[in-house]
Ligand code: ADE
């Protein structure tokens with residue numbers, strides 16, 4: 001069996017990872033103790049036992065609770081460093097990392113504390129792990145556009161510390177159209193644009209993300225296959241879909257990995273690739289996603305593995321010279 005070794009060893013980029021979703025239960029408890037935060041779970045095992053999700057919202061409730069232990073710059077550094085060490089071990093050579101500032105500023109943690117801790121880890125990873133990493137600020141779509149504008153304002157002194165903006169949290173009922181004006185402002189600022197769409201929400205949300213936000217990539221996008229005209233459009237434009245196989249199973253988007261449609265997305269000519277989304281909650285990091293996916297779908301071959309890795313670099317926001325090195 002040479003395929004799992006290939007999957008593990010091939011260089012790859014990760015483009016859909018929420019840094020707060022890399023917070024392992026052990027680190028949650030360590031930070032809770034360090035910061036004097038009381039958790040509604042007795043121990044690591046009790047917390048892990050709560051990771052039985054029925055949909056996106058049931059996950060988000062626990063994910064936001066877990067993030068409540070993050071208070072100091074050192075906490076954000078420790079979280080990001082732990083992820084970057086795991087990424088390096090999985091031969092992730094480039095990562096574009098989402099962070100959710102509103103989860104922290106709403107608890108009174110200054111934006112500056114969040115960005116400084118994350119930025120420190122990003123710089124150290126480049127120097128010590130050889131991983132290039134960039135940050136993407138995500139707006140929480142269950143909050144208002146006004147709150148997104150306020151967050152953007154707080155972020156502007158740190159504009160050079162992040163390369164783009166995204167849209168995450170509860171999808172259904174919060175369409176991209178709700179954030180049209182704030183994303184227009186972000187485009188004026190020269191920020192890259194991405195958005196979660198078509199995870200639980202309908203293909204129409206993907207169309208909105210493209211037309212109204214001018215999203216350069218779609219995060220998840222697995223429901224695009226329900227709309228043939230949309231598939232043709234995504235294929236023609238090579239719009240990347242940052243697909244997250246283990247996440248989709250844990251959040252009941254697909255019954256199990258044998259049912260996942262990533263093979264069909266590739267066969268339709270779409271620029272899809274594998275990502276981990278929230279690896280501490282969904283059962284594994286990058287290589288775990290690859291190995292479990294390929295084990296569940298024997299029709300996926302080394303050619304598919306190569307295409308997924310190639311797509312991850314094509315879809316990244318690195319400059320053309322660096323892309324030539326990696327592709
Ligand atoms: N925030 C963290 N993970 C997410 C996901 N899979 N979908 C939407 N928002 C998220």
Ligand code: ZN
Pocket residue numbers: 016018168196219277
């Ligand atoms: Zn996500």
